[in-house]
Amino acid sequence: MRRRDLLLSLPALLATPARASAKLPVVASFSILADITREVAGPAAAVRSLVPPDGDVHIYEPRPSDLLAIRGAALVVTNGLGLEGWLTRLLPASASKALVVVAAAAVTPRHMDEGLDPHAWQDPRNGILYVRAIADGFAAIAPDQAAAIRARANDYARRIAAMDAWIAQQMATVPPEQRRILTSHDAFFYFGARYGIEFIGVQGIDTESEPSAAAIAALVRQIRAEKVKAVFVENMANPALVRTVARESGVVLGPAVYSDALSPPGGPADSYLKMFRYNVTQFVKAMRG
Ligand SMILES: [Zn+2]
Structure with a gap:
């Protein structure tokens, strides 16, 4: 056999x-x-x-x-x-x-x-x-x-x-003064430069470890001073800091966006083009919110 x-x-x-x-x-x-x-x-x-x-x-x-x-x-x-x-x-x-x-x-x-x-x-x-x-x-x-x-x-x-x-076209629906987003990782500067959006990263703070109270307070002040409209975390980054900052400052915390990696197959951003469509939809919703 x-x-x-x-x-x-x-x-x-x-x-x-x-x-x-x-x-x-x-x-x-x-x-x-x-x-x-x-x-x-x-x-x-x-x-x-x-x-x-x-x-x-x-x-x-x-x-x-x-x-x-x-x-x-x-x-x-x-x-x-x-x-x-x-x-x-x-x-x-x-x-x-x-x-x-x-x-x-x-x-x-x-x-x-x-x-x-x-x-x-x-x-x-x-x-x-x-x-x-x-x-x-x-x-x-x-x-x-x-x-x-x-x-x-x-x-x-x-x-x-x-x-x-x-x-x-999508970005044109957001008033220029509302085009400010804080992210956990400095991955969107090329994107921001292309479409006139100011991305503010959490520079100088280690996103892998638990942030200090003083670091959180400084970021919350920065968000209010710079009139940031929305806060996002990336799919591959530790979101602890950004979540805390969003809660403390009362701004919109968006869902995970995709900067350096796609989602697994079947997810919302499993191709380069779907990554853009998903991220942009989330960014626009939060900035107009
Ligand atoms: Zn990166």
């Missing part, structure tokens, strides 16, 4: 590897980049995200399986702008021969106190630059599929541009 099963399944076993190997093995550093890469590649690639949905790309600790995935990859897609220090160390250790695409290579970077602001994908116009860089990478490693990849990239870029126009 066992032997007959084996014989029956043999043709399937022989047929499957050839098909599987037709898909290019691709690794992307985090879930947002993996989604953009899948949109560009379509059926041409099997894309794996190293940092999972809801994971924090800033402090990720790679696993041995990540090293193997990088070693076997034909293409590795990174954000750049100093986001993935752990990957910069992992790549040489993996002895990978993959082509490395730096998705943000063509972005005009913003600067923060600590250096470059890596969150460039939060401006959809930068997202289109990511799409172009990733398409160029595929064209280099799979020239025979370049035309199909370019067509997909162009279509996706058009959908991102339509999202950008929709967001601008």
Whole structure:
């Protein structure tokens, strides 16, 4: 019985590897980049995200399986702008021969106190630059599929541009003096610059530990002085501080928004475009509230 099963399944076993190997093995550093890469590649690639949905790309600790995935990859897609220090160390250790695409290579970077602001994908116009860089990478490693990849990239870029126009329309419904939001992580400066929203981060306070009473009091004063309308936490950040501050200052506390990671599949922000639609809906509701 066992032997007959084996014989029956043999043709399937022989047929499957050839098909599987037709898909290019691709690794992307985090879930947002993996989604953009899948949109560009379509059926041409099997894309794996190293940092999972809801994971924090800033402090990720790679696993041995990540090293193997990088070693076997034909293409590795990174954000750049100093986001993935752990990957910069992992790549040489993996002895990978993959082509490395730096998705943000063509972005005009913003600067923060600590250096470059890596969150460039939060401006959809930068997202289109990511799409172009990733398409160029595929064209280099799979020239025979370049035309199909370019067509997909162009279509996706058009959908991102339509999202950008929709967001601008939504923001136009909020009076300028109400466009102030406090977040737990400084991830929305590119987004804020694009649409004229002032994002105020809780800088100088460690969001991982329990905040001191004095730190909370200082933030509450800041919120009142700057007339902040709404407070949000990110899906990957410890929200304790921001929740406390919202309660003490009496401003609207929005639901979790998505800055550095998508939601798991089936969640409200399981793609790059759905992330924008969800975040913008929450931001607008809170700012107009
Ligand atoms: Zn971040």
